[in-house]
Amino acid sequence: MAVDVGAKYEIYQLIDELVERGSAVLLISSELPEVIAMSDRILVMSAGQIVGELKAGEFSEERILHLAVLGRQSYGDPGDGAAGQRSEGQI
Numbered sequence: 001m002a003v004d005v006g007a008k009y010e011i012y013q014l015i016d017e018l019v020e021r022g023s024a025v026l027l028i029s030s031e032l033p034e035v036i037a038m039s040d041r042i043l044v045m046s047a048g049q050i051v052g053e054l055k056a057g058e059f060s061e062e063r064i065l066h067l068a069v070l071g072r073q074s075y076g077d078p079g080d081g082a083a084g085q086r087s088e089g090q091i
Contacts, residue, residue: 012038032061046071 003011015025015038029035035042036059044052044067052067 008034032064035064036061044068 015027018025027035027038039059040056042054042059042064043050044054044064046068051071054063054067
């Protein structure tokens with residue numbers, strides 16, 4: 001389902017207000033530019049499993065897509081931190 005630009009703006013404002021109050025927000029989306037702009041941490045899933053975790057400063061569309069398509073086994077840049085090192089399903 002598509003969300004129009006005006007509605008997205010309102011949603012983003014609500015999310016920002018929740019974050020300012022100290023709430024955690026779980027955002028599920030395939031819109032990578034939006035996810036990157038709004039996130040402090042990104043967990044990437046593939047085939048129903050968490051295959052990687054990226055923290056702010058590690059985000060790029062390329063890294064997210066690589067994890068989503070190829071999974072943790074093929075992703076292993078030195079210095080990845082937690083990417084690909086978590087147990088299945090652990091958040």
